[in-house]
Amino acid sequence: MMRRVKTLSKQDILLILTIAGVIVGVVGGGLLRYLNPNEEVRKFIGFPGELFMNMLKAMILPLIVASLISVGWDHVRKTGEKSCAILCPHHSSCSPGLIIFCIVMGIVISRLGKQARPLAKFFMALDAVITRMVLIVMWFGPIGIPSLIACKMLEVYDLMATAQTLAMFILTVVLGLAIQCFVTLPLIYFIGTRQNPYVFLRGLGQAVLTALGTSSSAASLPVTFRCLEELGVDSRVTKFVLPVGAMVNMDGTALYEATASIFIAQLNGMDLSFGQVLTVSITATLASIGAASIPSAGLVTMMIVLTALGLPVNDISLIIAIDWFL
Template sequence: MLTKLKSISLGNWILIGMILGLIVGLILNFYVTNPYIKNIVLMDNVFYLGGNLFIKLMKMLVVPLVFFSIVVGVASISDVRTIGSIGGTTILIYLITTAIAVTIALMLGIYLQPGAGLQMTGLAEASNVTVNQTMPDTILGMIPDNPFSSLASGDMLPVIIFGLLIGIILAKLREETETFNKIFTEGNRIMMEMTSIVMKFAPIGVFCLMAKTFGGLGIEGIMPLAKYFVCVLIGLAIQAFLVYPTLLVIFTRLNPINFFKRFIPVMFFAFSSSTSNATIPLNLDKLSEMGVSRDVSSFTIPLGATINMDGTAIMQGVAVMFAAQAYGIDLGTSALLTVIFTAVMASIGTAGVPSVGLVTLTMVFNSVGLPIQAIGVIFGIDHLLDMFRTAVNVTGDAICTIIVSFRNKAIDLDIYNGKKQPKKEIHIM
């Protein structure tokens, strides 16, 4: 029995914690009438402590995790200078598709209202919500007056800008700053390991958050959660089957049906594994079968697995609207633009750790001052959504790679169109 329990994945434990928390919360809501046991012992102490302890651990992680990840990521991406336009084009396309993804998510959230009717205003109070600033103020707010103060206070946009600047400088002075490069690289590894440790407590934290939430909200809280789930799935479907094929046709005139016929096995593998990194070898092989040069794909696919997180951006955009509606907050245009920018930057800083998208979601929430307690409500179903968005992430990596390959004449169109079989690699560098 113990061996079987150990074999259960973290994602499944989180799902179990969500279901058990939902059941316990509903039982408390409908069947426990003793206010001392229900409210004082469980709701206000046990579940409050367990849920908020996990949230505070997440808040503890987010600033150093994102800061180190962005610095190390930007410093390592400096190699794009050696491959000229391929690197610049790849990064530009990845950032554009991520911006499109989060914009779609926000539009769906505004239209479908996934958080409407949840009424979570009593569970936490929002602070410093960015409802409507002028655009100049929004831009000026990205530049830190004191970067150390921004790091200490968790003011994420200035932290991101500061991290980007350090990464660029480390890339430029690579040989002269080896010690600093090593410090940031090791710091990033430490934060990765710390995130893995904290995530082991996620099932308990999710159980407590769900039990407290539904112990107070009741059955009426289930419908918005289902609406949130469906809203994210719709966004993922639009990105995968409308945005990506459209970009492929616009930039290459290639038939997207040919792509999906061959790429479906990779999508299923990504879905089942829930990790973009594990899908890299299969993705590379499949693109080679489509006639794409390994000289290009060996750079663009690993880079995409690091910075191209369109599925995660969609989840974050919908989650922002879900939380804003649940707390009765009307986000202004400048706040929505801030969400788009922060989600794009968060995709660059997203580490290869399971469910880390929810950790960086804290950063997105902080950028507009939304209460991160709402994350606890959606945390439990994230494992299921993670499977779908990983499939979208790797699909975006492949589509962008084909576009870059086409623009650099590094794809055999006859192989792509099925007129001949792949024989040998195309070398362009």
């Protein structure tokens, strides 16, 4: 038994503690509803969660800046001017000022070569430091998450209606991800190669299971490399595409953040126009690029999307309760 415990990775332990925190928050919040605590007691209960949220908020700006500048520099450095021409139009037409500035700055740093190499190394190091800091902050989750959930349960008037709404949210996200994985991506593969995409997907089974188990695209990279090598994909392609894709190609995160933002807007009685839904979709896509390829980092960038809509970021506590599952 002790040997099995020792083989658990830090990510496994964090996931177990997070799930335990969710259970404690739900049970504790349900029991506290019967006691009907006053406002001061509610603030005391929610204080650890508020600290946790403030730490997450503090990560937003450095995470976005360091990640996007590093991606812009590394992408152009490895692929040259052609990729610069591809990357820039994709973002420049609709991105917020900060995101476009960071991407362009990374590209310019790459074009300057040796002259700007110290600055490039600084942002690469900063990206690594911020990623580690996000991981450290996430270890406070098992303390902050029960506080947030319990406090939110005390504020919710109709608990059963909220639970039903959350169930519909989970169903919507899972359905969206299923369409992306089994319809959209295979269709793109078929159009590009004229081959059966599901045979290719079958060869990636171990990589998919690793990604599901670790909730991290970065952690599954070594397995993905091996799977693609066995499928006969050129190693020169995989060595470039996979690391960049682990940082930039966050389709699931973008879908999840957009759906969560619309869900929170509906909870607050806000009817979104077509323009606002479009804004949410674009902002979620761009914000997901800056999401570190570690578990639950999307919760940090989700705050950017909520801020763009003028929605309270504290409502993320409802999403945290089910984030470990999605």
